[in-house]
Amino acid sequence: MHLPDFNVAKDRTKKENIYIDLKENYSNIFAGKKYFLRTYGCQMNVHDSEAIRNYLETLGFINTENIEEANLVVLNTCAIRENAKDKVFGFLGKCKYLKKNRDDFKIVLAGCMSEQPDVIEEIQKKHKYVDIIIGTHNLFDLPKLLSEHFKKQEIEVYSNSDEIIEGMNYSRDSKITAWVNIMYGCDKFCTYCIVPYTRGRERSRKLESIVKEVSDLKERGYKEVTLLGQNVNAYGKDIGETFSHLLECVAKTGIDRIRFVTSHPWNFTDEMINIIAKYKNIMPYIHLPIQSGNNEILRRMNRRYTREEYLELFKKMKEKIPGVAITTDIIVGFPNESEEAFLDTLDIVKKCEFDGAYTFIYSEREGTPAAKMEDSIPMAEKEERLQRLNELVNFYANKSNQKLLNKVVDVLILGKSEKDSTKLYGYTDTMKLVNVQGPEEIIGNIVSVKINEAKSFSLDGEYIGN
Ligand code: SF4
Structure with a gap:
C-alpha cells in the first residue's frame, strides 16, 4: 500500500x-x-x-x-x-x-x-x-x-486512516436541504455489517464546527439539515460531548427543520427524547432500526438490545414526542433464522405499527462474523418471508398515512415531482412524501397542504397557503 x-x-x-x-x-x-x-x-x-x-x-x-x-x-x-x-x-x-x-x-x-x-x-x-x-x-x-x-x-x-475531517466544503445537491456529517465510523460491530471495517471507529466532529456549519446553512437560506452518522446518537462520547447537547445547540440556531439519521436503539437516552420533544424545529421523526424481533437473532447479530428493551424505548418515544413517526430497518433470513424467530419479527411489526420499514433479505458480506455462520434456510423461503413481511409493513404504512386524510399538514416543498411534472413534491415534518398541486413559487417553502389521498408510500394534496 x-x-x-x-x-x-x-x-x-x-x-x-x-x-x-x-x-x-x-x-x-x-x-x-x-x-x-x-x-x-x-x-x-x-x-x-x-x-x-x-x-x-x-x-x-x-x-x-x-x-x-x-x-x-x-x-x-x-x-x-x-x-x-x-x-x-x-x-x-x-x-x-x-x-x-x-x-x-x-x-x-x-x-x-x-x-x-x-x-x-x-x-x-x-x-x-x-x-x-x-x-x-x-x-x-x-x-x-x-x-x-x-x-x-x-x-x-x-485508504485506512482514522483522521477526523473538519472544514470540508461541499457542492451541495440542494439549496433547500443539506446533509451535515457529525461523526464518522461505527464501533458497534453488528455481526452482519461491513461498516466498522470500511468506515473505521466512531469519531465525532467538534460541536462548535457543526453548529457553525448549520448556522451558515441557515444564513444561506437552507430550511432543513439532516445530521448524519452511521450511529448518529453515539455522537460525542470520544470528545466528552453528548448527542442531546448537540441537538439542543443545533435547535437554537433557529433553522426551520432538523433531522438525524441513523439512530441506534442502544444509544438512545431519555435526555435525547426530552430534547426532541422540547424543540419544535427538531422533527418528530425517528428512524430506529430493529433488524429482528427475536432475541436469539438479535444476540447473534450483536445488536445489544432485546425485543423488550426496544419496545420499551419505542413506547417512551410515542408517549413523550407528540405525533412522532417511527420507521425501521428489518433483515429477514439471517443465518438459520427459524420460522418461529421470523414470527417474532412479524409480531413486533404488529406491536409497533411502524410508519414504514426498509426490509432486506440478509446478504452475506465477506469478512464479517455472520459470513462464517451456518445457514440452512433456502433462499426461496427467505423470499417468501420477505413478501409476508412487506405485506404487513405496507398495511401499517398505509394505516398511518390514512390518518392524515383530509388533514392540513406542513410540507417543505423541494421541487417538481419526477413522476408527474404537473405536481410538486415535499415532505411533512414526520417525513411523509407528499405530491402537491400548487404553484412553482412555493418551492423551498414550508407551506400548508390539505391531504386529499393517502397511499402506502405517499400522500396527495393541494396547497392551501403559507
Ligand atoms: S449495522 Fe449500523 S450499528 Fe451495526 S455495525 Fe453496521 S453501521 Fe454500525
Missing part, C-alpha cells in the same frame, strides 16, 4: 488554507478537464459525493453527465450489499473500454469498497486500468493523488 507524503491538508481544521492551497497548486493542471461522478449507496455516500464534487470543481474540473467526454471518472462506491459491488465491477468494465488508447482518461474508485482489502487486491490483480483507490477517510488527499497520477501510471492506493 502506497501512502504518499501529502502536504495539502496537514492541519485539517484550517479550511481556508486548504482551499487556497488547492487552487494555487493544482488548478493549472486540471482547469477545463471534465469529470463524471457516480454515487452508490447510502446518504453518507451521497454527502461524500458533494465533497468530492467540491474538490474537483475547486481544482478546475467541469462536471459532465456524458462519460464519453470525461477525463476523470469517480465511482463513489458502497460495500453494504454484494449486488452493489457487482454493479461497480460491471461499470468498471465500461470504463475500461472507454480508457483504451486514452492517456487523459483516469478512473478513481472511492467510498466503502476502497476500504476492503479483498477489493483492493482484486483491482490490483484484475483491473489494473483503475488509477486511484481512495478510502472514505482520505478524500482530502484526492487532489494530490490526482495531480501525481496525471503524470504517471501505477495504481495508487490510499
Whole structure:
C-alpha cells in the first residue's frame, strides 16, 4: 500500500488554507478537464459525493453527465450489499473500454469498497486500468493523488486512516436541504455489517464546527439539515460531548427543520427524547432500526438490545414526542433464522405499527462474523418471508398515512415531482412524501397542504397557503 507524503491538508481544521492551497497548486493542471461522478449507496455516500464534487470543481474540473467526454471518472462506491459491488465491477468494465488508447482518461474508485482489502487486491490483480483507490477517510488527499497520477501510471492506493475531517466544503445537491456529517465510523460491530471495517471507529466532529456549519446553512437560506452518522446518537462520547447537547445547540440556531439519521436503539437516552420533544424545529421523526424481533437473532447479530428493551424505548418515544413517526430497518433470513424467530419479527411489526420499514433479505458480506455462520434456510423461503413481511409493513404504512386524510399538514416543498411534472413534491415534518398541486413559487417553502389521498408510500394534496 502506497501512502504518499501529502502536504495539502496537514492541519485539517484550517479550511481556508486548504482551499487556497488547492487552487494555487493544482488548478493549472486540471482547469477545463471534465469529470463524471457516480454515487452508490447510502446518504453518507451521497454527502461524500458533494465533497468530492467540491474538490474537483475547486481544482478546475467541469462536471459532465456524458462519460464519453470525461477525463476523470469517480465511482463513489458502497460495500453494504454484494449486488452493489457487482454493479461497480460491471461499470468498471465500461470504463475500461472507454480508457483504451486514452492517456487523459483516469478512473478513481472511492467510498466503502476502497476500504476492503479483498477489493483492493482484486483491482490490483484484475483491473489494473483503475488509477486511484481512495478510502472514505482520505478524500482530502484526492487532489494530490490526482495531480501525481496525471503524470504517471501505477495504481495508487490510499485508504485506512482514522483522521477526523473538519472544514470540508461541499457542492451541495440542494439549496433547500443539506446533509451535515457529525461523526464518522461505527464501533458497534453488528455481526452482519461491513461498516466498522470500511468506515473505521466512531469519531465525532467538534460541536462548535457543526453548529457553525448549520448556522451558515441557515444564513444561506437552507430550511432543513439532516445530521448524519452511521450511529448518529453515539455522537460525542470520544470528545466528552453528548448527542442531546448537540441537538439542543443545533435547535437554537433557529433553522426551520432538523433531522438525524441513523439512530441506534442502544444509544438512545431519555435526555435525547426530552430534547426532541422540547424543540419544535427538531422533527418528530425517528428512524430506529430493529433488524429482528427475536432475541436469539438479535444476540447473534450483536445488536445489544432485546425485543423488550426496544419496545420499551419505542413506547417512551410515542408517549413523550407528540405525533412522532417511527420507521425501521428489518433483515429477514439471517443465518438459520427459524420460522418461529421470523414470527417474532412479524409480531413486533404488529406491536409497533411502524410508519414504514426498509426490509432486506440478509446478504452475506465477506469478512464479517455472520459470513462464517451456518445457514440452512433456502433462499426461496427467505423470499417468501420477505413478501409476508412487506405485506404487513405496507398495511401499517398505509394505516398511518390514512390518518392524515383530509388533514392540513406542513410540507417543505423541494421541487417538481419526477413522476408527474404537473405536481410538486415535499415532505411533512414526520417525513411523509407528499405530491402537491400548487404553484412553482412555493418551492423551498414550508407551506400548508390539505391531504386529499393517502397511499402506502405517499400522500396527495393541494396547497392551501403559507
Ligand atoms: S450499528 Fe451495526 S449495522 Fe449500523 S453501521 Fe454500525 S455495525 Fe453496521
